[in-house]
Amino acid sequence: xxxxxxxxxxxxxxxxRRTVMVSGKIVKDVLGHRVTxxxxxxxxxxxxxxxxxxxxxxxxFLWVEYPSPEGFSSGSFExxxxxxxxxxYKNGEAVWHxxxxxxxxxxxx
Amino acid sequence: xxxxxxxxNPYADVRFCDILVSFRMVDVDAAALALPFSTxxxxxxxxxxxxxxxxxxxxxLASLEQGYFKLDGTFILPKxxxxxxxxxWWSEGISGEDKRFDTPPALGFxxxxxxxxxxxxxxxxxxxxxxxxxxxxxxxxxxxxxIQEKLVDNNSVRCIVDMPTENYRHVLIEFLxxxxxxxxxxxxxxxxxxxxxxNRANTASASxxxxxxxxxxxxxxxxxxxxxxxxxxxxxMVNPRGVYAYLQQSQPLDVWFYxxxxxxxxxxxxxxxAYMGRYYFTTAAAEDDSMTAKITAHDSIYRLEGxxxxxxxxxxxxxxxxxxxVLEYCGMELDFEMPDExxxxxxxxxxxxxxxxxxAIRLLSQAACCACYVNRNGVLRFFDPLIERPSVDAIDxxxxxxxxxxxxxxxxxxxxxxxxxxxxxxxxxxVYTASDIGTDELEQTAAFSNPVVVSGELVASWLLxxxxxxxxxKVNERGNPAMEISDVAIIFDAYGENRPAVITKQHxxxxxxxxxxxxxxxxxx
Numbered sequence: 001x002x003x004x005x006x007x008x009x010x011x012x013x014x015x016x017r018r019t020v021m022v023s024g025k026i027v028k029d030v031l032g033h034r035v036t037x038x039x040x041x042x043x044x045x046x047x048x049x050x051x052x053x054x055x056x057x058x059x060x061f062l063w064v065e066y067p068s069p070e071g072f073s074s075g076s077f078e079x080x081x082x083x084x085x086x087x088x089y090k091n092g093e094a095v096w097h098x099x100x101x102x103x104x105x106x107x108x109x
Numbered sequence: 110x111x112x113x114x115x116x117x118n119p120y121a122d123v124r125f126c127d128i129l130v131s132f133r134m135v136d137v138d139a140a141a142l143a144l145p146f147s148t149x150x151x152x153x154x155x156x157x158x159x160x161x162x163x164x165x166x167x168x169x170l171a172s173l174e175q176g177y178f179k180l181d182g183t184f185i186l187p188k189x190x191x192x193x194x195x196x197x198w199w200s201e202g203i204s205g206e207d208k209r210f211d212t213p214p215a216l217g218f219x220x221x222x223x224x225x226x227x228x229x230x231x232x233x234x235x236x237x238x239x240x241x242x243x244x245x246x247x248x249x250x251x252x253x254x255x256i257q258e259k260l261v262d263n264n265s266v267r268c269i270v271d272m273p274t275e276n277y278r279h280v281l282i283e284f285l286x287x288x289x290x291x292x293x294x295x296x297x298x299x300x301x302x303x304x305x306x307x308n309r310a311n312t313a314s315a316s317x318x319x320x321x322x323x324x325x326x327x328x329x330x331x332x333x334x335x336x337x338x339x340x341x342x343x344x345x346m347v348n349p350r351g352v353y354a355y356l357q358q359s360q361p362l363d364v365w366f367y368x369x370x371x372x373x374x375x376x377x378x379x380x381x382x383a384y385m386g387r388y389y390f391t392t393a394a395a396e397d398d399s400m401t402a403k404i405t406a407h408d409s410i411y412r413l414e415g416x417x418x419x420x421x422x423x424x425x426x427x428x429x430x431x432x433x434x435v436l437e438y439c440g441m442e443l444d445f446e447m448p449d450e451x452x453x454x455x456x457x458x459x460x461x462x463x464x465x466x467x468x469a470i471r472l473l474s475q476a477a478c479c480a481c482y483v484n485r486n487g488v489l490r491f492f493d494p495l496i497e498r499p500s501v502d503a504i505d506x507x508x509x510x511x512x513x514x515x516x517x518x519x520x521x522x523x524x525x526x527x528x529x530x531x532x533x534x535x536x537x538x539x540v541y542t543a544s545d546i547g548t549d550e551l552e553q554t555a556a557f558s559n560p561v562v563v564s565g566e567l568v569a570s571w572l573l574x575x576x577x578x579x580x581x582x583k584v585n586e587r588g589n590p591a592m593e594i595s596d597v598a599i600i601f602d603a604y605g606e607n608r609p610a611v612i613t614k615q616h617x618x619x620x621x622x623x624x625x626x627x628x629x630x631x632x633x634x
Contacts, residue, residue, distance in 0.1 A: 016123075017622030019587070023506035027587065028123045029622030030371050031309075 002041070002048065009038040010066055015108050032108030035075065037066050039101050046094035049082060056081060061106045076106040110501040111485065111591040114381035119368045119589035120508055126623040127367040127377060128308060128315055130335060132390070132404075134352065135302030136226045137359045143218040143301070149201035151293065153187055159198040159216065164267075164298045166236035167195045174203060175291035177237070197234070197297040204287040208242065214294055215283040218301075223251070223276040226302040227355035231282070233266040234295035240266045241294055243286035248277040264288070269303050273355060302355070309621060311338045313401050317364065317385055319594045320614040321482035323494040323630050324575050325475035328467050330410035331483065333364060333388040337402050344402030345395045353393065360390040362406050366590035368623060383590035385617075386485040408483045409443050413466035416441065421460040423532050425563050428454050428477040428491070432470065439466035443483075447491035451479050457561035459532045476561045478571040482594060492595060494575075494630070500609050503599040504586050504627065512603045513584035515631075520553055521576040522546045526569040527558040541565030543573040580631030582610055588617055588625030600629055608632055 012033040019027055044052075055062065056079055065074040080103075084096035118124065140160045150156055153172065171184040178184055188194070200214035233240035241263060248257040257274040280301075284294045313336040320329035337344065343351045367382035388406035395402045416439035426434075429452035436443050454477040460469050474481045474491060481491045504513075523544040530537050543566065546552055555576055562568045582600050592598065594612050601607045610629035618624045 015621075017620070019510050019624075021507050021587075022509050022512055025122070025507050027507075029126050030123055031621040 003044055004041075005039050006042045007040045008067065010068060011036050011038075012109075034108050035066075035068075035073075035077075035105040037064065037077070037101075037103040039103070041099045043090065043095040043097050044082075044084075044099045046087070046096055049084065049096050049099065052082060064103055077103040078106060079103045110593060110596050111383055113383060113591045116369055116381055117367075117383070117591065118370055119591065120587060121368075121370045123371055124368050125371040126619065126621070127382075128312060128619050129365045129367075129379065129382070130307040130312070130315070130362055132305045132307065132362045133300075133302065133360055134227050134305055134355055135230075135300050135360060136224050137357050139218075139220065139224045139226065139301035142220050142222065142224075144220065145198070146217050146219065147198060147200075148212075148215045151199045151201045153191065153196050154199040154201075155191060155196050156198045156216075158195055159296050159299055160218065162298065163195050164232045164300070165195075166197070166234050166297050169236040170194075170196065172199075172293070174293060177292070195297065197232075197295065199296075200284065200294040202293070204290060204292050206290045208286045208288070208290050208292075210285065213283050213285050215281055216294075216296060216299070217279060217281040218299070219279045220277075223278060224301060225275045225277070225355060226273075227352050228272045228274075228303040229270045229280070229282075230298075230300035230303050231263075231268045231270065231296060232298040232300065233268070234297055235266045237295065238266060238288075239292050239295050240268070240288050241284045241286065242288045244282055244284045246270060246272060247281045247283070248272075248274045249279040249281070250276060251278045253279070271303070273350075273352075275354060302360075307335060307337060312336070312619075313338065314618070314620040315364075316619070317617045318615070319482070320628075321480055321494075321594050323480050323578075323611065323613060324572060325471050325480050328410055328471040328474070328481070330414075330467075331386065331388070331408040332411075333362060333385075333404075333406045335362075335404040335406075336396065337404065338400075339395055339402035340400055342395070344393055344404075356390060356393055358390055359412070362388045362390060362404070364388065366617070366619065366623065368588075368590060384485055385590060386483075387487050409441065409487060409489070410467055410470075410483055413439060413441060413443075413470065416466040418460055418464055418466055418469045419462060421462060421464075421532060422458045423530075424458045425455050426458055428452055428456055428473060428479075431456050431458070431473045431561075432489075432491075435460075435466055435469045435473070441466065443489055444487065445489035445491065447479075448493075451477060451491050451493070454478065455563045457530070457563055459530050459560050461531060461560055472559055472561050475557075475559050476563065476568060478568055480595075485593060490595075494595065494611055498597045500597045500599045502589055502592050502596065503601070503607075504584055505599075505601045509584050509586045509601070510624075511585050513582045513600055515602060516581045516583070518576075518579040518581065520579065521555045521573070522550055523552055523554040524569045524573040524576065525554055525556045526562060526565055526572065527556070528562045528565055529558065529560050531560065539565060541569045543569035545573060545577075578630060578632055580608070580610070582627075582629040582631060584627050584629070586625050586627055588615075588623045588627075590617065590623070598629065600631075 015031040017029040061076040064077040086097040364385040365382040367377040456476040610631040614628035616626040
């Protein structure tokens with residue numbers, strides 16, 4: 001179980017085929033929008049980070065639940081390796097500080 | 110140009126493109142060769158219609174099952190003579206209050222040859238909404254041994270049963286339960302296979318190429334290439350659980366392209382999309398370490414390549430008679446259309462010995478001074494590729510991603526047409542010429558050979574006239590799927606000449622977006 005997230009940024013980027021025509025006009029064939037999530041934690045126990053890293057090595061895509069304008073949504077996401085800044089002990093427990101995860105949806109909506 | 114719905118907008122600045130491919134992975138001759146039988150059937154039943162390839166019910170026919178026939182104006186009373194009315198097979202037995210049968214009715218099919226299919230599709234009476242909610246399918250081999258069995262829970266009037274079965278001779282479908290109490294089983298059609306759909310969710314890319322030759326120098330076949338998600342390895346040849354064993358050449362694929370504004374994207378249907386034609390499965394191969402698979406399919410012309418025409422002889426006949434005879438000899442059920450004036454043009458009967466059906470059609474078309482191709486409706490269309498027709502579209506600077514490449518073919522002022530009749534005695538060859546050599550011009554000759562030409566001078570003059578139209582365009586554009594080869598479009602160029610040209614080739618590429626490489630044949634120069 002991950003600790004409570006400190007900040008979470010949910011956005012989306014357009015997926016489209018963009019072409020400049022002879023006239024200079026830009027036209028697009030829109031495929032849809034791909035949800036992106038950037039989540040940051042103040043700290044995460046080192047063993048959870050290790051478990052997460054192991055999971056990321058095994059699976060390209062993971063199922064993620066996240067807050068969205070329509071309420072809680074979920075989907076399959078590609079997740080980058082976590083970035084961590086400081087390793088330390090908190091009440092005798094090994095933790096990583098300032099952990100961030102960037103996630104990109106597998107499908108477009 | 111295809112007729113399109115108002116919401117169809119191929120040139121919207123921001124557009125949504127989509128594809129739909131239906132692949133009928135159905136045993137190509139099982140329906141035609143099937144011998145149906147059943148445990149019982151009611152007087153309205155027409156069991157032979159259960160394998161006549163009609164999948165949908167014409168009418169919501171009234172019958173006297175308890176609580177079924179309502180006086181709401183939607184029901185049609187059956188006539189004494191059911192000729193021309195689709196019913197399919199109806200069981201005599203009616204289910205009870207618990208929806209089950211005392212004696213389960215069964216429908217079966219037998220064949221004199223082994224059949225193989227990737228599954229079965231049961232089309233129940235969609236007009237009445239009656240269907241079986243529980244049934245069992247059993248497949249038997251020649252010796253009556255059970256080779257495959259499946260109990261199916263169903264909740265739809267169209268039930269796809271994923272049940273790959275090889276070399277079966279008999280199929281028995283036993284109906285155990287209906288969706289509502291007091292109902293008959295009504296089967297409109299049983300398909301010996303399944304219809305698989307591909308759309309943007311499971312398609313990596315697709316391309317379609319159409320082409321015709323204005324002078325009938327060749328007879329191109331339209332080609333569909335479809336790159337699919339193969340992450341489950343279903344399309345790998347060596348996968349024993351894959352679909353490869355059930356693929357048969359001639360299984361049809363129908364394709365639709367939709368282009369429109371993004372807002373309308375959710376509601377598109379076949380009716381407001383452009384129908385891109387029917388193709389027949391040719392090959393499938395796994396690609397990219399099996400993550401994708403590529404299906405290739407061609408139109409009917411490709412199937413003519415494998416047929417030989419060996420019925421040539423002396424004499425003449427009309428183009429209509431000749432094309433009818435060639436298609437009949439080749440065993441091709443291919444509709445064709447030609448204006449009366451073209452149909453009555455004379456051509457020779459002396460088609461070369463052992464020429465393919467495809468080559469025979471090409472020679473006949475050229476000898477009749479016309480061009481031909483298979484259009485989106487699967488009709489072999491013969492026509493005069495004249496440029497003097499109204500343009501149906503314009504490929505302007507907003508619609509092309511690069512200026513068109515314009516090629517000017519070398520000037521030809523003389524045509525030699527060799528007509529060799531191998532059926533005449535020792536074989537005679539006559540050479541016809543047409544020329545239009547201007548003062549101080551060097552002679553530039555183009556040579557043609559066509560044994561079935563009757564009016565040699567006329568055909569040579571026609572070829573010379575066609576060769577005078579020397580402009581050829583190649584343009585990369587956004588693509589309007591409703592535009593067809595043989596249509597005339599205005600093509601804008603760097604010099605502002607903006608000439609009309611006949612579309613001779615289109616190569617549509619779909620990868621979530623849509624592009625088209627178009628070639629066109631222009632006027633004189």
